[in-house]
Amino acid sequence: MNTTAPEVSTSSTIGNGSTTGSGSTTEGVSTSSSTGDGSATEAPRTFLPRSDDDAPPPVPRATLGRMTxxxxxxxxxxxxxxxxxxxxxxxxxxxxxxxxxxxxxxxxxxxxxxxxxxxxxxxxxxxxxxxxxxxxxxxxxxxxxxxxxxxxxxxxxxxEPVSHLNFLFSDMAGVGPRDPFDAGGIKHAIIGSLIEIGIAIAITLPLGVGTAVFMTEVGGRFARIVRTVVEAMTALPSIVAGLFVYTVLIVTLGYPRSGFAAAMALSVMMLPIIARASDVVLRVVPGSLREASLALGASRWRTVWHVVLPTARSGLATALILGIARGIGETSPVLLTSGSANFTVTDPTSGAMQSLPLFIYSNVRSGDPVAIERAYGAAFVLLALVLVLFVVARLLARPRSGTRRPLFARFRRTVR
Amino acid sequence: MSTTLPAYDPAGADLVAPRALSRRARGADAVFVHSARLVGASVLVITGGVAIFLGWQAFPTLQRYGWSFFTESQWQPEADVIGIAAVVVGTFAVATVAMTIAFPLALTTALYISEYAPARIKPTLVSLVDLMAAVPSVIYGLWAYILIMPYAAEFAVWMDRNFGWIPIFAVRGGDADSAIPLLSRYSFSAFCAGIAVAMMVMPMACAVMRQVFSQTPPGEREAALALGATRWGVIRAVVLPFGRGGIIGGTMLGLGRALGETIAVALILAPAFDVKFRVLEQGGGTVSALIANRFGDASPTQLSALLAAGLVLFLITLVINTLAAVVVNRSRSGAGVEA
Structure with missing residues (x-):
């Protein structure tokens, strides 16, 4: 039994090429059958491929990842x-x-x-x-x-309008729609938007996160009902939310069209969104963390306050900020519940309060070229506001470990 | 050191007796549970109240006009003729145009991000799609109104000239074959509004699809590659069948949003109250645009009619969103749906 043929060198590589390898194997089989002394006792053998000096050099394999x-x-x-x-x-x-x-x-x-x-x-x-x-x-x-x-x-x-500083720091009181950009601005719209969204946050943050806590931490049949209704209400078109508040608050209760009514309309629209997004975030908090806290003797309340909510903090912040980004750009509820005003209103309980989306909408609707230019200015400010909110949300939602690192995070690191 | 066993004390034997355990919360926990339940109940009242209120307010209108509320196309409260046939058809026309544009773009963008994009820029692309979803709708309306509409009108003329024999692409009075077609007949159409709405719903549908695609089991992907599949072969054989639920669900979620979109439509679409399927022609109406345009001068009866229209819109979107959630949850991919 000659397992090692004298001409087989150890240098003959296994991955040399499929043609030479298979050729030497068949050759080896034929020699073994001719010289074998009794085929019954013959054990299966391993044949090493022989190097063939006449064989063409192996073709370099096409690289897998890169194109040729x-x-x-x-x-x-x-x-x-x-x-x-x-x-x-x-x-x-x-x-x-x-x-x-x-x-x-x-x-x-x-x-x-x-x-x-x-x-x-x-x-x-x-x-x-x-x-x-x-x-x-x-x-x-x-x-x-x-x-x-x-x-x-x-x-x-x-x-063009934003480059004039007064665009950000004065309002349209006493300024005609055709006046040049040196006069007038959108201070009233910015302030109105911020006040309205501030009230909406004050309402939706505790209620939305509280509902999410109720749905995930307390549970029960009633929580399932709440979850079903909240999920269904995310389908509510924003104009219908506005119409609801308009009918209840303004027509039925006789409340004036005001910033507060607009904030209520925004809250009705944002509440299901924030509640549902927070619910998704809270549900992925590992159950072992809760169990560890409970096993250490903490009460359910302390578990929620000291373990669950801090773990989900970044996700909750993202949910909230994305809800705000939706709310601050929504025009239709504001259109119904608060009219346009040309001057700055800081009291949300009385009088029409201007807001950025409404300013854009009414200016474009007016059809006047200068007014449309102003609308672009307001749109630029609104877009910048949403962009800032969005970047803040992404930074908060960034995972702690370095597995997933968006571009701007690296940019931040290089800047530092 | 030796271990000392506690001495057996017969007097304390009753201490190891079974004790009563209670799931009932006590002390601070009881306050927590009850206040959480209170918050949940109040949110239930607020959100569920909207739906109940809509139904309650819509009832007199439906009782008064009966079936003609759904079959009448004119909205003339002065003449006591009120119906939503035209606006419902218009709502679906705009949403259909929007989904025709948004669906292929959403699908291909999701495929690009999950399959073709270099791993380095993938998170940035995901953020960009989310950012697109966060851009206010009034800005997309502005963009489509000023920047896109001239091109869209020219495209509509071309479509009318070459495909005008298909009824939905015909434009009455457009004079497409003349040297200077009447461009105003081709502007302010459901098609132009649909472009703006498509920009709004595309990122939403794309986000759901991409999330489902990214959950494709790597084992099946590698199996297809090991069998010699090309990149497109992997997509066709593994990614698309796996993500089918996400594709359908994401599309329906986008459709639900497209049906309810207001401002871009109110900005672009010229109000008209006839049942028409000619999407390229000027004029049309959607339920939400009707509400936005008519709420101001509405008497209490009209307000009730508008609320009834809002109820119909809400029910349509509710059914579509629920179906979307069911499809996504029951499919193999089973991804969570983010609204």
Missing amino acids: ADERLVRVGSWVSALGLAWLITQRLLPLDGLPWFLLTWFGLGLTVTAVLTLATGTRVEAVDRVAGSAITGAALVVAVALGSTVVYVAVKGW
Whole structure:
């Protein structure tokens, strides 16, 4: 039994290449059957592949993660060629003017050229893969462009009024809609928005988080009913919430249209959102933490106050801030419950109180070019406000460990 | 050191007798439980009160107008003719346009973020989608009103010219084949409003889909790759079937939001009260825009009619949202639905 053939060297690598390996194995089997002394007693043996000096050098394997130069060229080249083709078609051949048509043609042609080029060298499966990848990436780009165009357009158009300092620090009292930007501003709208959202937070924070605590920590049949109703009420359109408060508070009870009524409408709209989001956050607090606290002799109240709520603090903050971001930009409840005013009102209980979304809406509705410019300014401020709230929410919700680190967190670290 | 056993004391034997345990909260706990229950009850009263109040207020209207409230298209309180047929059709027209635009974009964006995006920028992209959902609707309305509407009108002219033989793309009086079509007939349409609403609901649907896609079991993904699947093959064979519940649920959640959207629609859509399916044509109406435009000069009877319209809108969105939650929860993916 010669298990080690003299010509087999230890240097012959196993992963040398499948062709040489299989060839040597069949050869080994044939020699063993010819020299074997009794096939019945023969045990299965292992044959090492022999190195074959005449074999071609092993082909380098295509790298898994990265594209080969060939593939990259096909991908980039097809888009470049589609660019030229799209220019030819839209500008020279067909009467399709305008940037949108050009981009649309480029996208369609790019997919076609990619498919054709891939089919020239590869299989149908590869072609489908590349076309699908390009189409998905392209559609995601469309969404990114839409978001970017919204933010940039509002910022560019709103910069002109906002660059005048009085835009932020004076109100529209005694200022006509056609007056230049040197006069008037949106101080009243900013103050109104902040007062209304402040009252709404004062109502929804204890009630929303309290309901979430009730649903997760106390439980029972009644909690299930509450949960069902709260989940159903997240479907309530915001205009209906506004109409509800308008009918009850203003028409039935005779309360004046005011900032407080607007805050109530915002609260009715935000309450289910915050309660439900907090419920989701509290439900993922590990039960072992609660049990550990209870086993140490803490009461249920102390467990909630010292263990559950601190554990979920960042998530609760996110839920609250996202609720605020929804509430501060909501126009329809405010439109119904508080009218527009041109001057600063700090007393929420009487008189119409202006707010940012309402200012934007009524100014755009007026149709006057200068008023629309002012609306852009207010939209810019509102967008900035939402952006700040949003970044704060993300920073609070950041996980403690370094597993998931958004870009701006790294930016913050580098700044520090 | 030796261990001392406690001496057996016959007198204290009754101390190890079974004792009564109670789940009833005492002291501070009782205060906590009862106050939590009180908070829950008050929230139940507030939120459930809205639904009950709507039904209570809507009852006289429904009693008075009966079925004609649902079949009449005109809203003329002066002539005592009130019906929501036109606005309900308009609501669904705007929502259908919005979902036609938003669904493919939401699906592909979710797929891009979960499958194609480099791992480094993935969290940032997720935040951007959430940010998109937080942008106030009035800003999307402004964006669509000023920036997008001219392009949308030109696109509508093109659609009318080439696909006008399909009834929903026809525009009456638009004069599409002339050299200078009447652009105003193509603006302020359900199509333009639908674009703004699509921007609002897209991030919401996308967030639900992406969350479900990201929960795809890595084992199945790797199995498909090991069998030689391409990236698209993995998506088709594993990710999409697994995430089907999330796709349906996210789409329906977006639809529920699209039906209730007010301000962008009120800003863009020119009010008109005829039942029409021609989405490219100027004019139309939705239930929410009707409420926003008509609440101010409404008498108590009209207010009741508006509340009845609001009730219908609420019931439609409620049914759709509940169905969405059921679909997502019962599917294999079973992801939580965030509203």
